[in-house]
Amino acid sequence: MEIISKSKSIFILFAMIGIFILAGCQQEASTTQAEGEYETLTIRYQGNAGRVLFPELAEDLGYLDPIKLEWVNNTISGPQSIQTAATGDTDFGWAFNGAIVQLRANGAPVKSVIGYYGSDEEEFYGYYVLEDSPIKEAKDFIGKTVGMNTLGAHAEFMLKEYLKQSGLTDKEIEQVTMVVVPPVNTEQALREKQIDVATLSGMSRELAVENGGIRPIFKDYELFGSFTAGSLMMTERFIQENPNTVRKLVEGTAKAIEWARDTPREEVIARFEKIIEERDRQEDTEALQYWKSAGVSEIGGYMQPESFQLWIDWLVKNGELEEGEVKVEDLFTNEFNPYKDEFED
Structure with a gap:
């Protein structure tokens, strides 16, 4: 701060920058006013x-x-x-x-x-396994690995709700392992048996279903009906x-x-x-x-x-x-x- 206060050239530079900024703000304000007063x-x-x-x-x-x-x-x-x-x-x-x-x-x-x-019924999160998987119901998830796009979001909440509604205890739910798998790799990870259950949604789900060899265990809309x-x-x-x-x-x-x-x-x-x-x-x-x-x-x-x-x-x-x-x-x-x-x- 001492160097700046003693330097006339730096003071002038800052003054010029201020002028340019002010001019820019005035020009932006004029533009937003002309466009309906949008702030940005x-x-x-x-x-x-x-x-x-x-x-x-x-x-x-x-x-x-x-x-x-x-x-x-x-x-x-x-x-x-x-x-x-x-x-x-x-x-x-x-x-x-x-x-x-x-x-x-x-x-x-x-x-x-x-x-x-x-x-x-058309747009949902589904939890899929391979056709020959031993997983048939909620209790079969114990000790298994479920792949999803991220933790702490929709896929995890729905899985835990399904397991709770099906009667699993908190201790049993803790034995279900959830891992992050990018959506573009989820189907492949399931087919290569890197995970036991794949969380699939949207267009990736439809493509995986068309490729065959998988079946759903449950779908999230079955838990709550249609919802945002x-x-x-x-x-x-x-x-x-x-x-x-x-x-x-x-x-x-x-x-x-x-x-x-x-x-x-x-x-x-x-x-x-x-x-x-x-x-x-x-x-x-x-x-x-x-x-x-x-x-x-x-x-x-x-x-x-x-x-x-x-x-x-x-x-x-x-x-x-x-x-x-x-x-x-x-x-x-x-x-x-x-x-x-x-x-x-």
Whole structure:
């Protein structure tokens, strides 16, 4: 600090930088005002290889204009996605609602703004074994290894819920080993007997089933029926500082969900292929042919309290949360959803 205060040239340099920054801010302010007063025209996020997220679809359909998405990198993990958003390295993350509850419980001031995936008869998480596997029911999981995309998220929660509903004790459940296997390798790991049970979802599941030689033990929608399982979240700070931008992102994403729901399957797949080819990230599009459903139970990704309360109660029951530690009303907002009037009086 002493060197800077005595250096006239450095003082002038800082003054010039300040002028340029001020000019840039004025130019950006002018631009956002001209474009509808959006606080920022760029939203950073993590993608998922071989998959088109609903915000990406929204951008391609023109629903986000003039806002643009800035891809940072890919992840296969919902918990990683929301942690990256919580630290400010991206502007939104997407994950299983139970993982968002846990993140909030750990002190992260985050909030879900729209549902983005779920389970139904066409889009679900299935737990598969080889055709000749001795595993037939829940008790057969004891001592076995289950492969899944990440721990502490949807696949782990559903497996434990299935085992609990089937009567296994906590001690018996502890004897079931869960390991992380990238989705692109899960089918192969099962067929090579590196794991005993494979957690498969979406297009990867459909491709594996078509290849034959495997059978399901259970599917998550059999536990709860059709439900929205995960949501897109942001930090409360980002929401407060960028409400117009957030509204545009949520509105566009909601419209994209409904577009995918209402558009013939072949057209949706063709659009996904176009998006992946144009972004040129060296991704395999084969699995896209098996896309079947948007998988979001509510119109436009509208979120219901029970989609979060279910996992609060589950975590409390398992001793991972204290009663009242996390309140459902703090976890999400439908404020920005254009379809909220269809649910709220």
